[in-house]
Amino acid sequence: MSYGGFEAVRQVGLRVPPRRITALIGPSGCGKSTVLRCLNRMNDLIPGARVGGTVLYHGEDLYTPQVDAIEVRRRIGMVFRRPNPFPKSVYDNVAYGPRITGHRRQDLPDVVEQALRRAALWEEVEDKLKQNALSLSGGRRQRLCIARAIAVRPEALLMDEPCSALDLIATTRIEDLMQNLAADYTTVIVTHNMQQAPRVSDRTAFFTVEADEHGERHGRLIEYDLTTKVFANPADPRTEDYITGRFG
Numbered sequence: 001m002s003y004g005g006f007e008a009v010r011q012v013g014l015r016v017p018p019r020r021i022t023a024l025i026g027p028s029g030c031g032k033s034t035v036l037r038c039l040n041r042m043n044d045l046i047p048g049a050r051v052g053g054t055v056l057y058h059g060e061d062l063y064t065p066q067v068d069a070i071e072v073r074r075r076i077g078m079v080f081r082r083p084n085p086f087p088k089s090v091y092d093n094v095a096y097g098p099r100i101t102g103h104r105r106q107d108l109p110d111v112v113e114q115a116l117r118r119a120a121l122w123e124e125v126e127d128k129l130k131q132n133a134l135s136l137s138g139g140r141r142q143r144l145c146i147a148r149a150i151a152v153r154p155e156a157l158l159m160d161e162p163c164s165a166l167d168l169i170a171t172t173r174i175e176d177l178m179q180n181l182a183a184d185y186t187t188v189i190v191t192h193n194m195q196q197a198p199r200v201s202d203r204t205a206f207f208t209v210e211a212d213e214h215g216e217r218h219g220r221l222i223e224y225d226l227t228t229k230v231f232a233n234p235a236d237p238r239t240e241d242y243i244t245g246r247f248g
């Protein structure tokens with residue numbers, strides 16, 4: 001995966017299990033976010049970004065020309081680091097996707113309510129649906145972004161450090177929600193938090209960043225296994241150094 005001519009991350013082979021949580025961990029700049037964005041063609045939106053290799057989804061390479069990137073992003077939703085609701089009402093944030101994907105107007109209230117319920121937010125906002133989403137607390141805003149993502153009925157969710165801007169209580173709620181959602185949505189998260197990966201994920205991929213013979217630094221996947229294995233008995237000393245805090 002490169003930006004301009006710079007190969008940011010190389011040699012990545014991962015099989016993401018359905019309806020489980022997979023965590024991508026590693027030091028800053030190792031390419032976690034880059035790899036995450038490859039999985040739903042979000043990198044297409046970055047000028048100069050280029051993906052080599054293949055990303056198979058239900059056996060089909062997401063990067064073949066006949067694949068519609070917008071449909072890919074509907075089926076594989078994304079939640080970002082900073083809760084980024086639109087400067088619109090709570091209702092309109094969640095209704096936005098269903099509206100543009102052609103839901104009937106009369107069905108929207110129900111679709112919005114179901115998505116907010118699924119994101120464990122309904123009870124806190126049912127009397128605030130007309131309020132601007134930006135007036136909500138950070139944790140609620142992030143759950144709103146999750147509701148917005150699931151309102152278009154995706155099959156998978158990508159979350160790029162979804163708790164990094166949240167306090168402990170809000171983080172716990174999002175982690176509980178993630179685990180609950182994983183029953184329905186295959187989930188891949190990027191996390192910097194060394195406790196979060198073992199708390200929430202089934203599998204962990206550890207990346208690091210290393211200089212090549214020309215001194216150019218590239219991210220690469222070092223180890224990918226069950227989270228319990230990666231944290232209790234890592235196969236590679238670089239993984240152990242990172243998770244024990246000796247590096248990164």
Ligand SMILES: Nc1ncnc2c1ncn2[C@@H]1O[C@H](COP(=O)(O)OP(=O)(O)OP(=O)(O)O)[C@@H](O)[C@H]1O
Nearest residue numbers: 003008026027028029030031032033034035046219
């Ligand atoms: N839009 C971009 N344009 C150019 N280079 C980029 C871009 N995004 C990321 N990179 C580079 O790609 C490499 C991997 O970045 P990436 O953000 O994927 O790493 P990361 O592991 O997610 O880091 P962090 O934890 O700091 O977010 C870095 O060298 C970074 O500078």
